[in-house]
Amino acid sequence: MKRFFAWGNRLHNGESSIPFVGKAKLWLGIAGVLVLLSLLVPLVAGFNFGIAFRGGSQFQVDNVTDTSAAKGESIVTDVVPDSEPRLTPTGDTGVRIETNQLTDPQMQEVRDALASGYSVNAEDVTSTFVGPQWGADVTSKMIRALVIFVAIAMIVMALYFRTWKMSLAAIIGLFVVMIITMGIYSVTGFEVTPEAIIGFLTVLSFSLYDTVVVFDKIRENTTRFQDKRNLKFSELVNLGVNQTTVRSINTSVVSVLPIASILFIGVFLLGAGTLVDISLSLFIGTIVAAASTLFVASPLYALLRANEPAVKEQEEAVRELRLRNGSEDVPPVIHAEV
Numbered sequence: 001m002k003r004f005f006a007w008g009n010r011l012h013n014g015e016s017s018i019p020f021v022g023k024a025k026l027w028l029g030i031a032g033v034l035v036l037l038s039l040l041v042p043l044v045a046g047f048n049f050g051i052a053f054r055g056g057s058q059f060q061v062d063n064v065t066d067t068s069a070a071k072g073e074s075i076v077t078d079v080v081p082d083s084e085p086r087l088t089p090t091g092d093t094g095v096r097i098e099t100n101q102l103t104d105p106q107m108q109e110v111r112d113a114l115a116s117g118y119s120v121n122a123e124d125v126t127s128t129f130v131g132p133q134w135g136a137d138v139t140s141k142m143i144r145a146l147v148i149f150v151a152i153a154m155i156v157m158a159l160y161f162r163t164w165k166m167s168l169a170a171i172i173g174l175f176v177v178m179i180i181t182m183g184i185y186s187v188t189g190f191e192v193t194p195e196a197i198i199g200f201l202t203v204l205s206f207s208l209y210d211t212v213v214v215f216d217k218i219r220e221n222t223t224r225f226q227d228k229r230n231l232k233f234s235e236l237v238n239l240g241v242n243q244t245t246v247r248s249i250n251t252s253v254v255s256v257l258p259i260a261s262i263l264f265i266g267v268f269l270l271g272a273g274t275l276v277d278i279s280l281s282l283f284i285g286t287i288v289a290a291a292s293t294l295f296v297a298s299p300l301y302a303l304l305r306a307n308e309p310a311v312k313e314q315e316e317a318v319r320e321l322r323l324r325n326g327s328e329d330v331p332p333v334i335h336a337e338v
Contacts, residue, residue, distance in 0.1 A: 018245065021238035024299030031176055031296045038183020045186050050098075050193035050277075051130050052138065057083075057102040061114050062094045062124045072097050075117040079109050101129070138194050145201065150174070153208055160212075161219055165304040170211045173297030177207045177289045184284055195277035203285030210251060210293045214244045218298065225314055232315040237302040241294060252290035259283045 020027065051058055061072070067089040076085040076097060083099040083106075090096050102110065111125045118124075150171060157167040181200060185192060218240035225233050263279040305311050 017238065017242055019238065020241045020294060021234045021299050021302040024303050027295040027299050028303075031292070034183070035176055035179050038179045038186070041183050042186040045189075047182075047186055048189045048191045050191045050196075052194050053136075053192065055101055055131050055133075056129075057099045057107055057110075058128050058130060059097045059099075059107075059110060059114060060090070060094065060126045061097070061118055061120065063120050064093055064095055064118045066118070067092070067095050071117070072114070075113050076110055079113045080106050083110075138197065142197050142201070146204075149201075149204065157212070157215075161215060166215050166219070166301055169297045169301035169304060170208065170215065172300060173211055173292045174204060174207055176296050177203065177285060177292045180288050180292075181281070181285050184288075185281075190280060191277070193277045196281040199278040199281030200285055203282055203289055206255065206286055207289030207292060210248055210289060211297050213251075214241055214248060214293055214298055215301070217241075217244045218301070226310055228314070229318055229321050232318045233311045234302050234306065234315065237298065241298045245294060248290055248293060252286060255286050256283060259286065 059076075069087040072087040072095050073085045076083055076099060080099070080102060083102060085097050085099045088096045088098075097114070099110075107127050107129070111122070111127055114120075115122045115125045153174075154167045154171055157170055158164045161167065178200075181203070184190075185196075190196070218237050221236040221240040221243075222233060225236055228236070231239065259279050259282045263276060263283055
């Protein structure tokens with residue numbers, strides 16, 4: 001831990017540097033490949049949508065002694081062969097079984113079969129029907145909320161940072177988080193539920209917060225950059241990212257640890273359910289969001305401004321000054337605030 005903080009101090013002082021901006025094309029290229037794969041994978045593998053999105057019948061059985069998928073699914077298929085049951089344990093003594101849409105008589109037969117097969121009382125078996133329209137409504141509202149969120153975020157950031165390029169870079173980073181997280185869900189087959197969507201939308205706010213913290217330091221470093229001759233504009237941006245790297249990592253770790261604890265409790269103690277769905281999307285999204293801020297949004301901002309006349313003029317002036325002083329065209333070590 002001591003070495004970690006010492007490393008953080010070196011990054012802040014400029015004694016060490018991670019080339020976030022210097023290798024911007026590499027990081028953005030990697031991000032582009034991941035985004036492309038994340039868009040292509042769902043076309044092949046699709047998503048494992050929960051019952052709320054695809055519709056169907058759901059059975060909850062409590063006080064069971066065997067939570068294995070084989071037993072519960074075989075009980076259901078013996079009654080309705082084409083029901084395509086999927087069993088999920090809900091704690092040590094409960095199971096949830098989801099099937100295709102069944103008729104009322106079929107649901108009654110399945111309830112009776114589950115009570116008999118698990119040797120539980122009829123009251124321990126409950127059933128519900130979920131129509132696909134409910135999932136469609138959730139999806140529609142989610143998209144509407146996302147559009148409003150992105151629009152407001154772009155306007156607020158553009159006003160706060162006084163440049164639309166920071167706002168654009170942050171929003172692109174946000175979309176990278178969204179798409180890669182979706183790709184991970186498609187590859188792994190994690191179930192997409194309304195609870196997962198809620199967690200996913202929560203991650204977007206964390207991603208935006210992390211980006212704003214980093215961008216605020218970048219703005220501080222690049223204020224009146226035209227008058228600065230010790231560092232180029234791109235180096236000032238890179239220094240800002242390095243100065244907030246440890247803070248970004250710490251924020252992410254502090255966020256991920258309790259989420260991981262909730263995920264562990266949900267999976268191993270309480271069984272899969274709402275707790276797992278929310279924490280899983282939060283866990284994946286938080287990690288992706290932290291990486292996106294450092295390796296996508298910040299380098300992209302530097303590239304968006306690289307061709308501005310003022311930026312090109314300042315960088316050329318710094319380069320010429322270094323050459324006149326007989327030094328290499330590399331950033332010096334900074335021991336004070338820029």
